[in-house]
Amino acid sequence: MEYTQLGRTGLTVSRLCLGTMNFGPQTDEPDSHRIMDTALEKGINFFDSANVYGWAENRGRTEEIIGNWFAQGGGRRERTVIATKVFGAMPVEGYSGDSPWPNSDRLSARNIRQAVDASLRRLQTDHIDLYQMHHVDRRTPWEEIWQAMETLVEQGKILYVGSSNFAGWHIATAQEVARHRNFLGLVSEQSLYNLMERSVELEVLPSAEYHGLGVIPWSPLHGGLLGGVIRKTEEGRRRTTGRAAEALEENRAQIQEFEDFCDKLGQAPGTVALAWLLHQPAVTAPIVGPRTDAQFASALDALDVKLSAEELARLDEIFPGHKTAPEDYAW
Known part of the structure; x- marks a missing residue:
């Protein structure tokens, strides 16, 4: 297993991050525990979750599954770098209204305090290694957010703070305010990034x-569009509907070209897509969210794939990326 540092911290994490979003909604608890055990056996020490995972009326269920796994002992918690998130509306005890209870879905100091304590209970642990803001909260001042996070660090409830789905200027603003407070600030950003969606490169x-x-x-x-969707659809192993079907038709020629290229490489499309991310210098660890053991095994294959400069250039031809702004839109 390859390891790297998480940003400019002393925290060492595996080059793949195990995403747990499917644990609960699509993967039952015994299978989820088996996948996490396999991850540790393979050297993956970085797990990602969120307080809202489990979704709908089961929000928080994913963290509970992880907590029950930690409770089995055997060094599971000690060997795991656990990341979770705060932001989405969560159930409030004694309240069953249709709309979120005020402050249950923001980054107010009050909600951050309540949310972290609830996550710690569900995870059955005394601290969270990486506590991430799931989305930016444009209504709450950064001074308030950082004061709340500083308190959690001082209390030992969290070690590091990360962001998710932030714009570049959000990161810059957050870091500037943190610097003035003599606080470490953000150590990571979790973004939508893959061969087909490269706007974060700007x-x-x-x-x-x-x-x-x-x-x-x-x-x-x-x-799943980069996971061999065309072949799987033709072989009857996958059925696309709704937005996925529309996206497939809009990008069919491009995706077909990609799958043909992967055939020439002798690699599964999903393996190549993951390997491409691992070759990007800014990337720490792509998140893989397997529903089954087979999907997890396929993701691990990407760690052994080394793409040549020519192969990387060919992927850029199929899925053109972006230069850093403003060079990208110079004409």
Whole structure:
């Protein structure tokens, strides 16, 4: 297993991050525990979750599954770098209204305090290694957010703070306020980034690199479109509907070209898509969110794939990327 530092911290994490979004909604608890055990056996020490995972009326269920796994002992918690998130509306005890209870879905100091304590209970641990803001909260002042996070660090409830789905200027603003407070600030950014969606190359990745943040890409296979969707559909192993079907038709020629290229390489499309991310200098660890053991095993294959300069250039031809702004839109 390859390891790297998370941004400019002393925290060492595996080059793949195990995403747990499917634990609960699509993968039952025993299978989820088996996948996490396999991850540790393979050397993956970086797990990502969120307080809202489990979704709908089961928000928080994913963290509970992880907590029950930690409770089995055997060094599971000690060997795991656990990341979770705060932001989305969560159930409030004694309240069953249709709309969120005020302050249950923001980054107010009050909600951050309540949310971290709830996550710690569900995870059955005394601290969270990486506590991430799931989305930016434009209504709450950064001074308030950082004061709340500083308190959690002082209390030992969290070690590091990360962001998710931030724009480049959000990262810059957050870091500037943190610097004035003599606080470490953000250490990572979790962004939508893959061969088909490369808009973060314009400003998010340059900002993250400048400010010393590790980058943790989510949806590395773009909802399965980079996982051999055309062949799987033709063979009856996958059925696309709704937005996925529309996206496939809009990008069919491009995706077909990609799958043909992967055939020439002798590699599965999903493996190549993950390997491409691992070759990007700003990337710390792509998130893989397997529903099954087979999907997890396929993701691990990407660690052994080394793409040549010519192969990387060919992928850029199929899926053109971006230069750093403003060079990207110079004419």
